[in-house]
Amino acid sequence: MTSVYLIxxxxxxxxxxxxxxxxxxxxxxxxxxxxxxxxxWETPRVIQLMMRAENFYSDELVQxxxxxWSQNRxxxxxxxxxxxxxxxxxxxxxxxxxx
Numbered sequence: 001m002t003s004v005y006l007i008x009x010x011x012x013x014x015x016x017x018x019x020x021x022x023x024x025x026x027x028x029x030x031x032x033x034x035x036x037x038x039x040x041w042e043t044p045r046v047i048q049l050m051m052r053a054e055n056f057y058s059d060e061l062v063q064x065x066x067x068x069w070s071q072n073r074x075x076x077x078x079x080x081x082x083x084x085x086x087x088x089x090x091x092x093x094x095x096x097x098x099x
Contacts, residue, residue, distance in 0.1 A: 004046055008035050020060045028058040061086065069098070 008016070015034065019027035033047045050056065069081040078095030 002049075004050065006032055006036065006046075006050075008032070016058075017060065020058055025056055025058070029053075029056060032058070 013031065013035065016028065016031035019031050029051050032050065036043050036047060063083050063085070065083060066076070066081075069076045075081075077098050078092065081098050082090075082094040084090050084094060
């Protein structure tokens with residue numbers, strides 16, 4: 001069994017956003033196929049296998065950027081303030097730096 005992870009970094013992909021919001025797997029697959037089509041190499045095969053896959057999962061990762069990290073008696077630290085990607089693993093370090 002082969003696993004493939006597709007990551008698309010872009011400001012906004014309306015078709016993928018709508019498909020993720022609706023939880024529609026077919027629409028999610030179609031949106032990813034639209035994004036990756038024409039990239040060459042193994043892409044056509046990966047898209048073909050993705051369209052047939054039963055164990056397909058798609059989700060959206062977003063980042064919230066705030067103008068201020070504090071208001072009155074509430075202060076955001078670490079992940080909440082710096083909004084690092086979940087892939088960085090820097091929440092503790094950023095909490096210390098931000099404090």
